[in-house]
Structure formats: C-alpha cells, structure tokens
Amino acid sequence: MEHFLGLFAQYLVNGLETGSLYALIALGYTLVYGILEMLNFAHGDVFMVGGFLGAGVAGVLVSQSGVALLPAPLVVLLMMVVAMAGAGLLGVGIERFAYRPLRNANRLAPLITAVGVSLLLESVVQVQVSPAPVTVRSDPLIPLTVLRLGGITVPPSSLLLFVVAIALMAALDRFIFATRFGSAMRATAQDREAATFMGIDVDRIIVVTFLIGSALAGMGGVLYGLQFATVNFFMGYLLGIKAFTAAVIGGIGNVRGAMAGGLVLGVLENLGGGFVSTAFQDSFAFLALILVLMLRPQGLFGQAQADRA
Amino acid sequence: MIPVSRPAEPEEPVHSLQRLWRGGPAAWNAALTLPQVLIPFFLLAATAPFITQYFVDNYGWTGGEFWVRILTTCAMYACLALALNLVVGYAGLLNLGFIAFFAIGSYAYALVASDQLNHHFALLPALATVVLVSIGFALLVGVPALRLRGDYLAILTLAFGLIMRELTLDLDRPPTLFGHQFGPDGLNITGGTEGIHLVDPFRLPQWVPLVHGVGLQSRTYYWIFLGFLAVIVFTLLRWRHTRTGRAWIAIREDELAARAMGVNVFKYRLLAFGASSVAAGITGMIDAAYIHNAFPGNYDIQQTVLVFIMIILGGLGSIPGAIIGAVLVTVLPFLLQQLVLYKYVVFSLLLILVMIFRPEGLLGTVSIRPRASLGGTVELLTAEPETPPDASIPTLGESAAELEAATGAIVEPPPPEQQ
Numbered sequence: 115m116e117h118f119l120g121l122f123a124q125y126l127v128n129g130l131e132t133g134s135l136y137a138l139i140a141l142g143y144t145l146v147y148g149i150l151e152m153l154n155f156a157h158g159d160v161f162m163v164g165g166f167l168g169a170g171v172a173g174v175l176v177s178q179s180g181v182a183l184l185p186a187p188l189v190v191l192l193m194m195v196v197a198m199a200g201a202g203l204l205g206v207g208i209e210r211f212a213y214r215p216l217r218n219a220n221r222l223a224p225l226i227t228a229v230g231v232s233l234l235l236e237s238v239v240q241v242q243v244s245p246a247p248v249t250v251r252s253d254p255l256i257p258l259t260v261l262r263l264g265g266i267t268v269p270p271s272s273l274l275l276f277v278v279a280i281a282l283m284a285a286l287d288r289f290i291f292a293t294r295f296g297s298a299m300r301a302t303a304q305d306r307e308a309a310t311f312m313g314i315d316v317d318r319i320i321v322v323t324f325l326i327g328s329a330l331a332g333m334g335g336v337l338y339g340l341q342f343a344t345v346n347f348f349m350g351y352l353l354g355i356k357a358f359t360a361a362v363i364g365g366i367g368n369v370r371g372a373m374a375g376g377l378v379l380g381v382l383e384n385l386g387g388g389f390v391s392t393a394f395q396d397s398f399a400f401l402a403l404i405l406v407l408m409l410r411p412q413g414l415f416g417q418a419q420a421d422r423a
Numbered sequence: 424m425i426p427v428s429r430p431a432e433p434e435e436p437v438h439s440l441q442r443l444w445r446g447g448p449a450a451w452n453a454a455l456t457l458p459q460v461l462i463p464f465f466l467l468a469a470t471a472p473f474i475t476q477y478f479v480d481n482y483g484w485t486g487g488e489f490w491v492r493i494l495t496t497c498a499m500y501a502c503l504a505l506a507l508n509l510v511v512g513y514a515g516l517l518n519l520g521f522i523a524f525f526a527i528g529s530y531a532y533a534l535v536a537s538d539q540l541n542h543h544f545a546l547l548p549a550l551a552t553v554v555l556v557s558i559g560f561a562l563l564v565g566v567p568a569l570r571l572r573g574d575y576l577a578i579l580t581l582a583f584g585l586i587m588r589e590l591t592l593d594l595d596r597p598p599t600l601f602g603h604q605f606g607p608d609g610l611n612i613t614g615g616t617e618g619i620h621l622v623d624p625f626r627l628p629q630w631v632p633l634v635h636g637v638g639l640q641s642r643t644y645y646w647i648f649l650g651f652l653a654v655i656v657f658t659l660l661r662w663r664h665t666r667t668g669r670a671w672i673a674i675r676e677d678e679l680a681a682r683a684m685g686v687n688v689f690k691y692r693l694l695a696f697g698a699s700s701v702a703a704g705i706t707g708m709i710d711a712a713y714i715h716n717a718f719p720g721n722y723d724i725q726q727t728v729l730v731f732i733m734i735i736l737g738g739l740g741s742i743p744g745a746i747i748g749a750v751l752v753t754v755l756p757f758l759l760q761q762l763v764l765y766k767y768v769v770f771s772l773l774l775i776l777v778m779i780f781r782p783e784g785l786l787g788t789v790s791i792r793p794r795a796s797l798g799g800t801v802e803l804l805t806a807e808p809e810t811p812p813d814a815s816i817p818t819l820g821e822s823a824a825e826l827e828a829a830t831g832a833i834v835e836p837p838p839p840e841q842q
Contacts, residue, residue, distance in 0.1 A: 153574045215779045222517060223782055225574055226735060229519070230774035233728050237767035351724065355585065358578060391600045393593040400582035407575055408567050 120265040125388040126381060131272040131341075133380020134279035138334040139357035140364065140372040141286060142205075142327030148303040148367035149323050150217070155228035156208055158354015159235035160328045164201040164335025165345035166243060168193040169250045172339070176251040186255045190340070194278075197332040205328025206321055232351075239347040247346040250339035271341040278337060282330060283373050289326075290369055299323065303367065352396065356383075359403040365413025374415060448738065448786050455743035455786070456660060465653050468498075472642045491641040493757055498648035499710055500749040504733040505655045505742065506702035511731075512740035512787075513668075514695035515675040517577040519727060520564065520584030524557060524700040526722035528707025530591065530613060531556040533717035536623040539614065546625055550708065557704030561697040569692045584724065591719050592616060618718035625712050644713040651709065652746075655702055659742055671695060675740075725767060732774045738787025747785060 139161050146154045171193040175183050182189050212231050216224045252271065261268045290296035302309040302319045310316055338353075339345045356379065364375025382402055387395030406413065443450055454460065475490035484490070503525060510518045531553045535544040544552065568579045595615030597606035613619065625647070627634055634643040662668040670691040673681040682688055711717045729752060737748025752770065756762050762769060777784060 153578065212775055212779070216782075219782065222515070223778055225517060225577060226731065227775050227778045229728055229731065230771045230778065233725065233767055234771035234775065237765075237771060241764055241768060352585070355578070355581060359582070362575075362578070389601065391598065393596075393598065394589060394600075397586045397589050400586050403582050404567065404579060407571060407579055411571065411575065 121388065122385075123264075124266050125384045127266050127268060128272075129381030129384035130377060131268075131276055131380070132384065133360075133377035134276045135334055135338060135353075135376075136357045136360040136379050137283060137373045137376025138279045138337075139331050139353065140360040140376045141283070141369065142331045143358050143361040144364070144366055144369060144372040145299075145323050145327045147361070148369070149299065149306075149320060150213070150224075152213065152224045153228065153358070154213075154327075155225070155354075156212075156231035156235060157205075157327065157331060158350035158352075158357065159232050160201050160205050160208070160350070161331040161335045161338075161353060161357075162239065162345070162347060162350030163204055163235060164197040164332030165250075165339045165349065166239060166248065166335070166347075167197040167200045167332065168336035168339045169248050169345050171196050172251045172255065176254055180251065180254050182254045190255050190274075190336075193336045193340075194333055197336045198329040199332075201332025201335065202325045202329035205324040205331075208328075209320065209324040232354075236347050236351070243347070245347070247344045250343050250345060252340045252343045256340055269341070271337075275337040275341055278333065282333065286326065286330070287370065287373075295322070356396075356399050359399050362403060363406050363414055365415045368413065368415055371413055371415035375413065378414070448741070448783065452738075452741050452743060452786050461656065465649065468494075468649055469646065472645060488641060491645055493754065495641050495645040495648060495713065497750045497753045498645055498652055499706060499713075500730065500733060500753050501746045502648060502652050502655060502706040503703060503730050504737070504745040504749040505652070505659065506699045506706065507730050508734045508740065508742070508745040509659065509702070510695050510699035512734060512745075513671045513675065514692050516569070516692060516696060517574070518580045518696070518699070519577050519724075520580035520582075520587070521699075521703060521730065522722050522724070522727040523584040523587040524560065524703035525707040525710070525726070526587060526591065526717070526719075527560050527700075528553050528557060528704030529711040529717040529722070530619070530707075531704065532708035532711045533619040533622045534612070536712070537619055537621055539611070539619045543623055546627075550705070553704050553708045554701055557701045558697055561700035562693075565693050565696040565700075569689060569696060581724075584727070588719065588722070591722075613719075614717075616719060618716050618720075620716045622711050622715050622717060624715065625709075640713075644709065647709055647713075648706075651705060656742055656746075667691060667694060728767075728774075729770065732770050735774060735777055735782075735784055738784030741784070741786040744784055744786035 139157065142157045142160070143154060146152065146157070172189065175189045175192065177183060184192070208231055212227050213224050216227060256271045256274065259270070261270060261273065290299060298309070298314045299319055299322070301312060301314060302316055306316055309319075335345070338349070357376065360376040360379040361372045362375070363379055364371025364373070366372075379399055379402065383395055383399050386398035390398070443454055471494050472491045475484070475494070476487075478484040479487050479490070503521075506524075507518070507521050510516050510521070532549055534540050535542045535552050536549050537543075564580060564583045568576050568583075571579060591613045592615055594613040595611045595617070597604050597608065597610040599605070624640075625643075627643070629635065634646070663672075670681070670686045673684065673686055674688050674691060678688060710721075730749075733748035733752045734745050735748070736751060737744030737746070756766050
C-alpha cells in the first residue's frame with residue numbers, strides 16, 4: 115500500500131509537470147477558439163518552432179565543450195525571450211496571411227488552411243533546419259541533480275517548467291480578467307459584432323490574441339527543450355493535439371478551463387500510463403478526448419451551449 | 424407585358440466548345456462526367472502501360488517499368504481521392520483520420536493473407552473480410568463522431584487516426600492492461616514498426632489474359648486499381664440521381680433546411696462516412712497486395728493531407744476534379760526532380776493559396792467562399808447556387824447541345840464579361 119501511494123504521488127507530480135506544458139499550449143487554442151471560433155491546427159507547430167528557436171539560442175551561447183558563454187540563467191532567459199518573440203510574430207504572420215482572408219468564409223475553409231499551415235511549418239523545418247532530432251545543449255544551463263521531496267523525485271527542469279507555466283498562466287489570467295484590454299478580449303469573444311459597435315478594434319484584439327497564444331507556445335517549446343534536451347520537427351503534432359484535448363476537456367474558449375484541463379489531462383495520462391499500460395499512454399489522452407466530446411462537449415468547466423455539439 | 428429591365432441576354436457563342444467554356448466549372452464537370460468522355464478515358468488509361476512501353480522500346484525513354492509504377496500510384500491515389508471526396512465534398516465531413524481507413528484495409532488484408540497469423544485467404548473471402556472490418560471501424564468512429572459539429576468531428580477523427588497508429592505500433596507484443604497480459608507471450612499482431620511483410624499477392628485465375636508473367640506485377644495492379652476506380656466513379660455517378668445522392672447534396676447545401684424537409688441527416692452522413700471508409704479500405708487492401716506489405720510509415724498524417732490537397736486542388740465535390748488532382752499531385756514530384764525534397768513545402772503552400780484564392784479548386788462545384796449571411800445556418804460547407812442534382816448529368820442519349828443549353832440555363836449569375 116505504501117508502495118502504491120508512493121507511486122501514485124510520483125505519477126501525480128509527473129502528471130502536473132506534463133500537464134502544465136499542455137496547459138500552456140492549450141491556452142493558445144482556447145484563446146483563438148474563443149474569439150474566432152476556429153481551430154488553429156498550426157498552433158502545435160508554432161510550439162515546435164519555439165522549441166527550435168530556443169535550441170538555436172542555446173546552440174550559439176553554449177560552446178562545443180559544454181560551457182555557457184553567459185551566466186546560465188541569462189542564457190535561459192534569452193532563449194525564452196527569443197522563442198516567445200519569434201513564435202509570437204510567427205503566430206501573427208499566420209493569422210495575417212493565412213486566416214484573415216478567410217475570416218468570413220464558412221468553418222471548413224480556415225480549418226483546411228490551418229492543416230496546410232501546419233504541414234508547411236513542419237516541412238520547412240524538416241527540410242531547412244533538420245530532419246533529425248536536434249539536441250538542446252541544456253546540461254550547462256540546468257543543474258542535473260534531482261530534487262527529492264520525500265519519496266518523490268523532481269528534476270530541476272521540470273520544476274522550472276511547472277513554475278514558469280503557472281506564473282505565466284496567472285499573469286494571463288490577470289491580464290484577461292483585470293485589465294481593460296482583457297475585457298475587450300472577452301467582449302469580442304462573446305459577440306464580435308457587438309464588440310465592434312462598442313468601439314473595440316476587433317482586428318487588433320485578434321492580432322494580440324494570436325501574439326499571446328503563440329508566445330506562450332514558444333515558451334512551451336523552450337521549456338520542452340530544456341526538459342527533454344531535444345527538439346524535432348514533428349514534436350508539435352502530437353503535443354498540439356494533446357493540448358487541444360486539454361482545451362476541450364476544460365471547455366474550449368474557456369481560459370481557466372484550459373489551464374485546469376491541461377493539468378487534468380497530464381495527471382490522467384501519467385496515472386493511466388503508470389497503472390494501466392505504458393504502451394498505450396497516448397491513447398488515454400485521446401480516449402479522454404472522445405469521452406469528453408461524447409458526454410460533455412462543453413467541457414468539464416464549460417457551460418452548455420446548444421450549438422456547441 | 425410590362426417591360427422589365429433585365430441584363431441583356433448574352434449573345435450565344437458560336438462554337439459549342441466556346442459555350443462550354445462560358446458555362447464554368449459546373450458545365451465542365453457535367454461534360455467530363457458524360458459517358459462518351461469517361462468510357463474513352465478509361466479505355467485510354469487501360470492501354471497506358473502499352474503506350475509507355477512503346478515509347479520505351481522505340482524512342483529510348485528511360486525508366487521502363489518505372490512508368491507503370493507511376494501510373495499505378497496515380498490510380499491508387501485517384502481511388503483514395505474519390506473516397507475522401509465522397510466524405511468531404513459530398514457530405515461535408517472533415518475526416519482527418521481518413522488514412523487510418525486505408526491502413527485498416529491494408530492491415531486487415533495483411534492479417535488474413537500472410538504468415539503473420541498463418542491465414543491465407545483466397546481473394547473473395549479476403550475482400551469480404553476487408554469490407555466487414557472497414558464497416559466495423561466506420562461504425563465505431565462514425566456513430567459517435569457524426570453527432571458532433573464540424574471541427575469537433577475533425578479532431579475526433581484525428582484522434583482516432585492517432586489511436587490506430589499507436590495500436591499498429593504497439594501490438595507487436597501482447598497488450599498489457601493493469602499488469603495483466605492479454606494473449607500468449609509471443610503474440611505479434613501488427614509487426615510494430617516493422618509492419619507485416621510477405622503479404623500474399625492476389626492470385627488471379629489463369630484465364631485472365633495479359634497479367635500472368637514475370638515482371639507484370641505493376642501492370643496487373645495498375646489495372647486492378649483502375650478497375651476499382653471505374654467502379655467508384657460509376658457508383659458515385661449513379662448515386663447522384665438517387666434519394667441518397669439528393670440527400671447528401673441537400674445536407675451539404677443547408678443542413679437545417681434538409682432537416683426541415685425530413686432528411687435523416689445522421690443516417691445519410693453515416694452512409695457517406697461508411698462508403699468512403701470501405702472504398703479506402705479496399706484501396707488499402709489492393710495496395711498491400713501490390714507492395715507485399717503493410718508498413719506503418721505509409722499511413723502517417725502527411726498522407727491524409729496529401730489526399731486533401733488532391734481533392735481541394737481538383738475541386739471539392741467534383742469527380743473529374745479528384746482524379747485530375749490525384750494525377751497532378753502524384754506526377755509533379757516525378758517531373759520536377761528538385762521538387763522531391765520540397766514536396767510537402769510546395770504542396771502545403773499550394774493548399775493554402777488555393778484555399779485563399781480559389782477555394783472551389785479547378786472543377787469544384789462546391790464553393791467555400793465567403794457569402795452573405797443567411798441568418799443562422801453557419802454549418803459546414805455552404806454552396807453557391809449550383810446545378811440542381813437531377814439536371815447535372817444528362818443521360819447517354821442527350822446531345823452536347825442539349826446539355827449546354829441545360830447547363831447554360833442554370834449556371835448563374837451570367838458571365839460578367841458580357842457587358
């Protein structure tokens with residue numbers, strides 16, 4: 115029993131780590147969906163590009179012998195800034211060139227375009243950067259000694275991931291619920307036309323939404339790179355779908371729901387992988403998605419809406 | 424009679440081809456699906472291996488067998504494109520797990536026709552197995568998925584595709600759930616990342632001409648794919664005149680209105696989903712027999728996107744469009760060798776550009792351009808006025824002039840360059 119509880123606690127902690135990454139990316143899906151009612155398929159690949167940007171900065175600032183040219187915290191900070199800025203701009207560019215021309219088309223058109231953008235980002239990185247996984251030189255940046263809390267082990271990179279993700283989510287939550295711009299965003303999400311009548315510049319709201327969501331994904335990419343010490347062109351695909359699953363679990367369009375959904379999904383997946391079957395760990399996430407869509411399409415925390423299902 | 428100001432009637436173009444050109448995609452589509460066009464097309468396509476062989480023998484073309492292989496790939500993708508077109512273009516369902524059904528057909532055939540499980544079914548029982556398994560999976564996914572709205576359906580089918588992928592990769596050992604192992608120790612169903620090798624080729628009876636001999640592998644399967652393609656095309660064309668075809672078009676045009684007219688939307692969507700899955704499954708079966716294996720790398724998401732590009736390029740809802748799209752997307756990388764590396768870069772760009780600038784594709788009859796709000800019906804595919812289903816295809820006896828008169832009368836608005 116003691117053994118079981120120890121394992122349970124460890125899986126729970128692991129789940130919160132992966133879950134906070136899912137939550138960070140899920141926010142991008144849910145913000146865009148909330149305002150445009152479109153599923154931004156390319157979001158997972160923006161996360162991937164963020165990871166590559168972080169890896170690039172680490173590759174420049176860490177010498178071949180594994181010595182950081184600048185103090186380690188500064189390097190990590192630079193990775194984050196570059197990745198967030200790059201991913202944020204990428205997101206804005208995607209919106210401007212691929213989605214905006216189709217904004218008033220029916221639902222299917224932007225969805226297909228988004229699939230195209232996703233494949234485009236993946237194949238450009240594959241052809242131009244690297245078809246093989248790229249190592250992130252994280253060893254001189256993050257201490258490798260594992261922290262022990264009772265029987266639970268936590269690597270520092272996971273702790274960083276968790277802390278940064280929670281901090282960003284708290285900041286975003288304040289931004290959306292306590293600032294003027296945030297209330298304009300919420301108004302746009304509720305009713306785009308009415309928001310226009312109230313003098314809200316909807317185009318600007320949409321651009322900022324893409325900027326924030328993509329920057330968060332870029333940060334997610336850096337944190338992923340630091341934790342797993344490797345990035346590849348394909349990583350945004352699976353993780354993107356899982357993050358979308360998290361957004362659906364939390365009720366798509368619901369910001370706090372996406373955060374909670376990410377954590378729930380991470381824990382669920384780790385418990386399932388740990389106790390039920392390691393081989394089918396990924397399938398648990400998708401089974402959860404299918405069950406939520408079937409039984410509670412408005413999400414665990416969403417309100418029922420007649421047209422949502 | 425009260426004089427009504429009307430736009431001047433466009434002058435009748437003199438030449439019939441000219442009139443056809445003015446008719447726009449709907450008329451081109453109707454013309455290309457005429458029996459007097461389709462039958463020669465299939466006959467010509469069937470002789471294509473001999474034609475390339477002739478050029479290889481007499482004009483020093485290099486490649487030999489390679490040409491037939493390209494033809495075979497084209498025919499296979501044309502089958503897949505038509506299957507996907509049925510579910511996306513006809514029924515308006517974005518099935519992103521489409522390639523999983525291709526994989527299901529391949530694996531189902533590989534399992535009953537290889538040493539993997541030591542079964543070697545004959546052709547017809549194997550075909551029946553593939554069809555039944557495809558229907559089973561289509562029901563398994565379709566029944567829950569089709570109750571959802573468009574983009575949820577897309578994500579659910581995508582998730583299904585990923586689960587299938589994980590199953591094919593992990594079922595090379597007995598599954599273990601809650602520490603309990605299901606099945607004996609050496610159980611290997613799907614072959615994991617290796618896939619299933621040495622899948623039986625089709626054993627055709629001896630009386631079939633031209634297919635028995637060394638090195639005729641590709642040619643034989645080319646004809647099989649082509650034959651299956653003809654079956655799909657014929658079925659789709661016949662279907663458009665039936666209650667089912669009209670229901671599909673009604674649902675695609677305006678789901679709410681279709682519901683109000685008493686169309687059982689769920690039933691007809693499920694039918695489209697199932698028929699598409701079965702067609703993809705049979706294509707997968709032929710492919711597994713052709714390449715002798717079922718290999719998981721052949722069924723990744725990029726394949727789904729590739730088939731999507733084919734039907735969007737060719738035009739959603741168009742039968743000739745899907746075939747043209749499949750041939751273009753298959754042949755282009757072969758013609759432009761430099762393109763091979765950048766294949767997906769180019770095609771994804773193409774997909775985005777087509778969606779933005781000409782969302783109806785080359786021959787599409789379904790438009791997904793922006794349109795004025797009609798109040799409340801924001802579901803899925805919406806279409807501009809197009810050929811009513813019962814007038815879209817004339818019967819064999821009708822002359823071309825009658826056809827053009829018919830299509831000319833219903834294609835609207837009148838061509839703008841007629842001022």
